[in-house]
Amino acid sequence: MAFTRTAGKHRRPTRAPRTTRSNANIAGIATLAASGVVAGFAAPALAATDDPRGFEDTGLRQAVAMDDQLAGQVEAQAESQQSAAEEAAAKAQAEAQARKDAARQAAETKRKAEAAAKKAKQEREAKERAAREAERKRLNTFVSPITGSYLSTGYQASSGLWSSGSHTGVDFHASSGTSVHSVGSGTVVEAGWGGAYGNNIVIKMNDGTYTQYGHLSSIGVSVGQTVTPGQQIGLSGATGNVTGPHLHFEARTSPDYGSDIDPVAYLRSHGVNI
Structure with a gap:
């Protein structure tokens, strides 16, 4: 007995019903796609379908596209973070180098300042030594009692004008x-007044000898006062036992009359050319 196929509702559909996949399946497929396995897996599955287009829309394309987009975003973020890290490292390195340069500059400035201060101190000390030496020499020098003058009467000249x-x-x-x-x-x-010497001054010299200046018209110093070479002590005149204005000068071994020594030899021994 022959049976015939009933047309209509008992006919096998030409398209397989679409299967709904969970998000977990899509994620799994995406993972496989990333590892390279999905290529071999998807081909048979697509080949088995009898979809008129040649494959069944399983959602793989969307999963792969989403994965590519996410990978791009991750890669861009990674590159941005790496760039930021590199910039931060470069900035930190530049700041560290700047600190080193500043420290080196500060050290150099300090070294120069110390060297300049040391040099200035040495120069100041040298000037002070030179000044002290010059003053020492000045204080140890002797000068003529009257500048540009000459002797009108010599030492131990004989005359009835003198009591000795x-x-x-x-x-x-x-x-x-x-x-x-x-x-x-x-x-x-x-x-002060010295009798026959008129107004006179007696000075004890630093070497222990004494000098006397007589017949002065005025006196410009007082007892106890210190004097230096070339310092003005008075003015010449004609006071006391004299025949005219002049300066009587004596060199002595003591402040007293009668201890006189040759004043010309005395001055010459101290570098005075008369």
């Missing part, structure tokens, strides 16, 4: 009011 019968000093030619200087450094031990 001879000249106990030398006379320097000078008109009244001529500046009279200390011949060296010392301390004034007498300043």
Whole structure:
């Protein structure tokens, strides 16, 4: 007996029903796609379908596309983070180098300042030593009691004008009011009237000898005062036992009359050329 196929509702559908996949299946397929396995897996599945287009829409394309987009975003984010890290590292390195340069510059500036201060100190000390040496030399030098003068009467010259019968000093030619200087450094031990010497000054010199300046018209120092070479101590005149204005100068071993020594030899021994 022959059976015939009923047309219509008992006919097998030409398209397989679409299967709904869960998000977990899609994620699994995406994972397989990323590992390269999905290529071999998908081909048979697509080949088995009798979809008129040649494959069944399983959602794989969408999963792969989403995975590619996510991978791109992750890669872009990674590159951005790497770039930011590199920029931060470069900035940190630049800042560290700047700190090193600043520290080196500060050290160099400090070194230069210290060197300049040391040099200035050395120069100052050298100037001070030179000044002290110059002052020491100045204080140890001797000068003529009257600048540019000459001797009008020599030492131990004989005459009835002197009570001892001879000249106990030398006379320097000078008109009244001529500046009279200390011949060296010392301390004034007498300043006032000296009898036949008129207004006179006696100075104890730093080397222990004494010098006397007589017949002054005025006195400019006082007892106890220290004097230096070339310092003005009075003015020449004609006070006391004189025949005219001049300066009577003596060199002595003591402040007392009668201890006189040759004043020319005395001055020359101290570098004074007369």
